[in-house]
Amino acid sequence: MMKRGSTLQQRTGRDTRSSKQQKENEGLGQPPEKKTKFNSSGACPIASTDQSRDVLCPSNGQTETCVSQQAVSEQAPNLKAEVDDVKMTKEQVEALLNTKILGKSKFDLKGKNEQMMDYIKQLRVCIRQFLQVEQAYITQLQDLENRFQEEKHRWEASDAAKNDENAQLSKDLSGYRDRCATLERELADAEEQKRALHITHEEDLNALEASRSTCLKLSSEVEKLKLDIKATEDKVRSLQDINKRLSEYNTSLQDYNSKLQNDASSAAQxxxxxxxxxxxxxxxxxxxxxxxxxxxxxxxxxxxxxxxxxxxxxxxxxxxxxxxxxxxxxxxxxxxxxxxxxxxxxxxxxxxxxxxxxxxxxxxxxxxxxxxxxxxxxxxxxxxxxxxxxxxxxxxxxxxxxxxxxxxxxxxxxxxxxxxxxxxxxxxxxxxxxGEVIRRKLHNTIQELKGNIRVFCRVRPLLVDGEDTEQSQSVVQYPQFGELFGRGIDLVQADGQKYTFSFDKVFGPETTQENIFEEISQLVQSALDGYKVCIFAYGQTGSGKTYTMLGQPDQQAHKGLIPRSLEQIFKSSQALQNQGWRFTMQASMLEIYNETIRDLLIPPKADLQKGDAASTGKQHNIKHDNLGHTQVSELTLVEVTSWKEVSGLLRQAAQSRSVGKTAMNEQSSRSHCVFTLRISGVNESTEQQVHGVLNLVDLAGSERLSRSGATGDRLKETQAINKSLSCLGDVILAIANKEQHVPYRNSKLTYLLQPCLGGDSKTLMFVNIAPDSKSLHESLCSLRFAAKVNACEIGVARRTTSSRAASASVSAAGDVVPRTH
Ligand SMILES: Nc1ncnc2c1ncn2[C@@H]1O[C@H](COP(=O)(O)OP(=O)(O)OP(=O)(O)O)[C@@H](O)[C@H]1O
Incomplete structure (x- = not known):
């Protein structure tokens, strides 16, 4: 009961303090009775209308809220009567609590009992009063709790609203922060820009200052220049005239150039x-x-x-x-x-x-x-x-x-x-x-645009006293009109089956050596212009390869490509002397027999002394430098200045081949023969330099083992020829298929011809055909091989030119052996 009372007292402490405060405000010197009016019995008066009002709390003598009578009667209807009667003051309660039950004497139990009963009564009244107060407190508490709940709800609602608001605000805040960061960045950028501008401005100012001083200098110079200008103006006028003429010339050149380009597109026509x-x-x-x-x-x-x-x-x-x-x-x-x-x-x-x-x-x-x-x-x-x-x-x-x-x-x-x-x-x-110059240009352009190995086919006549039988008939036919006229060739089998091929040109048996040379003279000429040129003859044994390449050098009508080409080169190089060109030329000649290189220009005596290259085991190694020049080690290079000298060399080579032939008991036609002319030209007036190479190759005859019926060494040799020719085929195939690896090193022949097959040279292959029916199968094989070669793109031919100063350090390829015989 006391505990509860104290709790109540604690709960109401604020109100009590406020009452006390009020009391103090109203005047501390006033006695409490004046303010709190007790009835005659000392109890608090009960307000008739208000449910509660401040009264002095009986327990602590402080002002307490008194519960109305109506409230008390609702809470404790059984105590109503007593409450209405008895209202105890604090002092009375304290006095009551301090009351001692003594009785009249130690043994006056009745008196003690009555006193006790009375005391209990008073206590009950007191308790009831406290209960009423407590009830009032509880009610007030509930009321407060309700209000507290309401406030709490209100607070929660407002809290939620505030939370929403907060979230919104924090959202806005983050937005503002982002914006702020962006703005800060922009600001930083702007400041950076400003700084840069400032620096630029300062630089500009400096530059302005400098330009002002320069301006001053310049203005003085301008004065001087003005004087010069007058003189220059005259010059300018004349230059303008020249310029006008040059621009006209330029326009005409451009016209000419565009015309040339147009011409190039319709070049073939x-x-x-x-x-x-x-x-x-x-x-x-x-x-x-x-x-x-x-x-x-x-x-x-x-x-x-x-x-x-x-x-x-x-x-x-x-x-x-x-x-x-x-x-x-x-x-x-x-x-x-x-x-x-x-x-x-x-x-x-x-x-x-x-x-x-x-x-x-x-x-x-x-x-x-x-x-x-x-x-x-x-x-x-x-x-x-x-x-x-x-x-x-x-x-x-x-x-x-x-x-x-x-x-x-x-x-x-x-x-x-x-x-x-x-x-x-x-x-x-x-x-x-x-026209010739344009034709040459167009020829070169076409060649460069075509970018492939060109293939000419030459069919020799039926030989009356040769291997071709008298009854044998030509199995070769030529389209007489249409697109393939002059380019097509048909092989017709006995059963009428026809095999058609087309090449860059097809020459029938009536074609003379001169006709053939006319077709290739431009190609040969380009060796003088600094191109690498390679012409090789492919075909079965006896099909006319040697006749085409060498022919009979001493007979005008039967001279082959080698003598004619060299004659032309020497003639042209002399003609070019008028334009300031000086040419030096070195010739070499070798043969590849059974995968061994033989130098054909070793003087016969030396050859005999040293012994044959093949028999002495002297090795000639092939090397290609970065510029695409080929060097064969220990190969004789002879400086030549006229066709006469070359013809001597050709005779010597033929002799050397026949020596080899006797020594080895072999046919010279069983080897590949390579004639090389290196051309170096320098123009004394323009300092321009050109380096051209002309390779003329007479390949060994291709033939089937079954047809040749070869045995022993001859078989070995045929196998070697077939191997190197099939290597040539492999190389061509690899190039045609644009394979990563091209097997140049598989044979001496392909390795030697690598720069010609591999790209920046002008290469022409003659496929020689024997027209007799016995050779039909070989001819078919040759034509098939040639068709493969014709489809092979090797890239664009490039000239090797330079200025003298730039190439001073480039030494000539190979060792030049002075001609002593
Ligand atoms: N166009 C031609 N006109 C006249 N005769 C020719 C022609 N072509 C080749 N001959 C003759 O055919 C024969 C064989 O020619 P050649 O020796 O040139 O053949 P080859 O292919 O070089 O043979 P090998 O592979 O054996 O060296 C020779 O007698 C040659 O004179």
């Missing part, structure tokens, strides 16, 4: 057109040459007749002179005679006057006079005759002079015509040369 034009020009040229020759002959004859006329005229003039002299003489004589006659007449008259003279004397004189008159008459006749002759001669002279005039005129006309024709001729020749 243009090329053939140019060829036709060339033929037409050549025809016109030959016609012009013919008419020029005729006119020249006419002119010569006219000159001759004019000369004769001149001679005749001179003779006539001489005759005239002579006649004039005679006439003069006659006239003189006549004069003499006349003067004689006159003197005679005078004498006669004197005689007659002086009749002293004799009649005979007179007669004599008369006769003399008659004779003189006769002679005079005769002379007069003669003079008349001579005068007539003179007139005739003069007329003749005049006629001659007229004819001479005419002759001269005709001569002049002829001379004019001749000059005109010569001009036309030189124009035609110039056009021909230009």
């Amino acid at each position: 243009e090329n053939s057109k140019t060829q036709q034009e060339k033929i037409a020009i050549l025809e016109t040229l030959s016609t012009i040459r013919g008419s020029a020759a005729a006119l020249q002959a006419q002119l010569d004859s006219a000159k001759l007749s004019a000369e004769e006329d001149c001679k005749q005229k001179t003779a006539l003039l001489n005759e005239l002179e002579r006649l004039r002299a005679e006439l003069q003489q006659c006239n003189d004589e006549k004069q003499q005679y006349q003067s004689q006659i006159q003197s005679l007449k005078d004498e006669n008259s004197r005689f007659r006057e002086f009749t002293g003279r004799s009649a005979s004397e007179l007669e004599c004189v008369t006769n003399k006079a008659v004779a003189l008159e006769e002679s005079h008459h005769i002379q007069a006749e003669q003079i008349k005759l001579l005068t007539n002759q003179l007139d005739a001669a003069t007329m003749k002279v005049q006629a001659l002079e007229c004819s001479m005039e005419l002759q001269k005129k005709t001569e002049l006309d002829y001379a004019e015509k001749v000059t005109e024709l010569q001009q036309k001729l030189s124009e035609a020749e110039q056009r021909l040369n230009e």
Whole structure:
């Protein structure tokens, strides 16, 4: 009960304190009775309307909220009566609690009991009062709790709202923070920019300052320059003129360039057109040459007749002179005679006057006079005759002079015509040369654009006394029109089955060595322009490879490609000397027999002393440097300056091959023969340098073992040939398939020809075909191989050119052996 009371007291402590505060505010000096009004019995008065009001709490004497009577009656209806009667004050309660039950005496139990009963009664009243107070407190507490709950709900609601608000705010805050960060970054950037601008500004200021000072300097210079400008302006004007002309020239060049490009696209057509034009020009040229020759002959004859006329005229003039002299003489004589006659007449008259003279004397004189008159008459006749002759001669002279005039005129006309024709001729020749240059350019462009190995097919004639049987017929046919005309070849089997192939060109049996060379002369020429050129002949034994490559060098009609190419190269290199070019050339020749390299230019004596390369085991190794130059170790390189020297070398090589042939008891055609000419050119005026290589290869004949029927060494050798040729096939196949690894090193031949097969060279293969039916299968194999080669793209040919200064350090490839034999 006390505990509960104390709890209540604690709970109501705030109110109590506020009451106390109130009390203090109202005046501490006032006695509590004045403020808190007790009834007569000392109990708190109960308000009639309010449920509770402040009263002095009986336990602690402080002001407590008194519960209304109605509330008390609701809480404890059984105590109502007592509560209404008894209201205890604090002092009374304290007095009650301090009350001691003593009785009248120690043994006055009844009195004690009554006292006790009374005491209990009072305690009950007190308790009831406290219960009422407690009830009031509880009610108040509940009320407060309700209010607290309401407040709590309100607070929770507001808290949730605040939370939402907070979340929103924190969201906004993070947004603001992001924005702030962005702004900060922007600010930093802006500041950076500002700093950079500031620096730039400062730099600009510095630059401005510098430029101001420069400006000042410049303005002084400007003054000077202004003076110069006037002089320069004149120059500029002239330069502008030049520039204008140059730009016109440039435009024309550009036009020409675009035209060339257009030409390049239609190059193939243009090329053939140019060829036709060339033929037409050549025809016109030959016609012009013919008419020029005729006119020249006419002119010569006219000159001759004019000369004769001149001679005749001179003779006539001489005759005239002579006649004039005679006439003069006659006239003189006549004069003499006349003067004689006159003197005679005078004498006669004197005689007659002086009749002293004799009649005979007179007669004599008369006769003399008659004779003189006769002679005079005769002379007069003669003079008349001579005068007539003179007139005739003069007329003749005049006629001659007229004819001479005419002759001269005709001569002049002829001379004019001749000059005109010569001009036309030189124009035609110039056009021909230009056409040739364009043709060469187009040829090179086409070659470069094609980027593949070109293949020409040559079919030899049926040999009457050779291996081809007399009855044998050609199994080769050629398309007579259409796209494949001149490019196609058909092999026709006995059963009528036809195999068609096409190449860059197909040459029939009627094609001469000259025709063949005409087709490749440009290719050979490009070796002088700095290209690597390789021409090789492939085909079965006896199909005409050697005939095509070498032929018979001493016979004009049967010379092969090697002699013709070299003749052309030496001729062109000499012609190029006019343009400042100086060429040096080195020749080498080797053969590959059974995978062994033999130097064919070792002098025979040395060869005998040293022994044959193959038998002495002397090794020739092949190496390629970074520039794509091939070097064969210990190979003889001979500097050559004329075809004559090369022809000597070819003879020597042939001898060396035949020595080898005897030594090894083999056919020279069983080896691959490689002729190489290295060309180095330098232009003295432009310092330009070119390095070209011309490789001319006569391959060993391909043949099937079954057909050759070879055994022993011959079998070994055939196998070696077949191996190297099949290696060549492998290499071609690998290139055609654009494989990563190309097996160049599988044979000496392919390794030697690597730069020609591998890319930046111009390569041409002749596939030689024997047309007889016995060779049909071999021919088919050869043509199939050639078709594979033709489809093989090896890349774009490149010139090797440089300036002299740049390549001063590049030494010539190979060791040059001075020619001593
Ligand atoms: N176009 C041709 N015109 C005339 N005769 C030819 C022609 N081609 C080849 N011949 C002749 O055919 C024969 C064989 O030719 P050649 O020796 O050139 O053949 P090959 O292919 O070099 O043979 P091998 O592989 O044995 O060296 C020779 O007598 C040659 O003169």
